[in-house]
Each structure stands twice: as C-alpha cells, then as structure tokens.
Amino acid sequence: MVNSKNPQPKHVAVIMDGNGRWAKNRGLPRAAGHQSGFRTTRDLVEACARRKVEALTLFAFSSENWARPEQEVGLLMDLFLRGLKSEVSKLHENNVCISFIGERSAFSTKLRDEMHSAESTTKNNTGLQLTVAVNYGGRWDIVDAAKRLAEQVKAGELEPDQITADKFSSTVTLSHVSDPDLFIRTGGEKRISNYLLWHLAYTELYFTDVLYPDFDDAELDNAFEFYAGRQRRFGKTGDQVTDNHA
Numbered sequence: 001m002v003n004s005k006n007p008q009p010k011h012v013a014v015i016m017d018g019n020g021r022w023a024k025n026r027g028l029p030r031a032a033g034h035q036s037g038f039r040t041t042r043d044l045v046e047a048c049a050r051r052k053v054e055a056l057t058l059f060a061f062s063s064e065n066w067a068r069p070e071q072e073v074g075l076l077m078d079l080f081l082r083g084l085k086s087e088v089s090k091l092h093e094n095n096v097c098i099s100f101i102g103e104r105s106a107f108s109t110k111l112r113d114e115m116h117s118a119e120s121t122t123k124n125n126t127g128l129q130l131t132v133a134v135n136y137g138g139r140w141d142i143v144d145a146a147k148r149l150a151e152q153v154k155a156g157e158l159e160p161d162q163i164t165a166d167k168f169s170s171t172v173t174l175s176h177v178s179d180p181d182l183f184i185r186t187g188g189e190k191r192i193s194n195y196l197l198w199h200l201a202y203t204e205l206y207f208t209d210v211l212y213p214d215f216d217d218a219e220l221d222n223a224f225e226f227y228a229g230r231q232r233r234f235g236k237t238g239d240q241v242t243d244n245h246a
C-alpha cells in the first residue's frame, strides 16, 4: 500500500475521445459531439488553470484523422479556427500560454496565422501552459527530432555521441515542459493512438469509459484521485520509494 499520496500532477496529457459516440447515442450528428466536446475543453482548461496544474496537453487532431470523411475533417478545422478566434482573448486574460504541436504545413494559411497569433499573444504568460496537438503524431515527432539532429551532425555542430536521451528530449516537441505525470484517455479505448510516444515513458495512464463530452470536473477529480494513489517507482523498489532510501 502507498503510505503517502502523490501530489497533484504537474503536467496532464489528454486524449479527448468519444465525441462521435456521444452524439450517436443521442441520435445526433457527429458534429454535435464535437461541439459539445469543445465546451468540455473550455471547462477542462478552466478547471486545470484553477487547480494550478502547470501544463495541459490536449490531442485535438491526429495525423491519422485526415482519413475521416472530408466533411468531418472540414468541420473539425472550422471548429478549431472559430475556437481560436473566440477563446484566445479569454485565455490571455487568464494568463494561459497557448502553443501548438504537430505538422502545420497541412493547414490553411488562415489557420496557421491564427495559431501563430495565439502563440505570440500569450507567449509571456506565466500561468497554465496549454499545448494543443493538431495534425500531431508521436512517430512524426520522433522522426522530426531525428532529422533535425542528423542535420546538426551533418553541419558539424553535433557529434553522434552527444545524441543522448536528454538531447532527444530537448529536441522533440514539448521540450519546455516536464514529461506528463498523468495521461487521461476518455471514450473507453485503451490505446495511445500515436500520441506522445516519446514523452509517456513514465506517465501514469488513466483510461475511462466516460465519453469526452461527459468528462466534467467530477471526472477530473476521479482521474486525479487515481493519480494520487499511484506509487511512482521509476524502476526502483517500492521500499526505496516509501522509505526514502533513494
């Protein structure tokens, strides 16, 4: 048994899944599920800011989601663009620093401009570090980092021996925040779906059947409660961790 509880997670990473099924259960179009999921996101960001979570990383659109029907992809892009326009000033007022990870070249100029403007408006904010993963894939992230390191080696700026795990961590995305402490996936699936493959090495994994639009503050409490009860050993024995014999 764990004697003392883990402190609150500093960095929470979420796969917001189940919008489509939520809508289907109600006989509504998938779009309604995404709309409702958007409102959940607003509340989730607010709840994390209020709880003084340091970083929140949300999976909004995966590199594989382009394979969805064109109409749904268009709708998600539209929701994303409108969301950015409507939410950034409030996020800014609340001292939230927003940034995006993922391959941006696939997006419209309008969307890229809006992303850039949200980032530059909020870049000096010292509150919640909110990262939205869009057209993101964990494999893309690792491959992109490998490419950049290879380029540095080619340019004679880096020795192959200097490519360590730490170096890699500072080259992949999210290098400005510590690795996620808690991962949450709503919607019942127990998989990572090409999310933060590098960063989740020692993250506590929480899966819930709750569909994303229903993931409210009480559900966030449940996830935090789960986290509080985990013993994080990082390869050590339980005794080493509880007896402080590190």
Ligand code: IPE
Pocket (backbone or CB within 6 Å): 016, 017, 018, 019, 020, 021, 022, 060, 061, 062, 065, 076, 187
């Ligand atoms: C998550 O909900 C939102 C995105 C992937 C953009 P889904 O749309 O995947 O919902 P389900 O899994 O079909 O219920």
Ligand code: IPE
Pocket (backbone or CB within 6 Å): 015, 016, 017, 018, 059, 060, 061, 062, 065, 189, 191, 193
């Ligand atoms: C993962 O959800 C991606 C996002 C939530 C953005 P999916 O619904 O795309 O995942 P799979 O396809 O069920 O693994």
Ligand code: MG
Pocket (backbone or CB within 6 Å): 017, 018, 019, 187
């Ligand atoms: Mg899904």
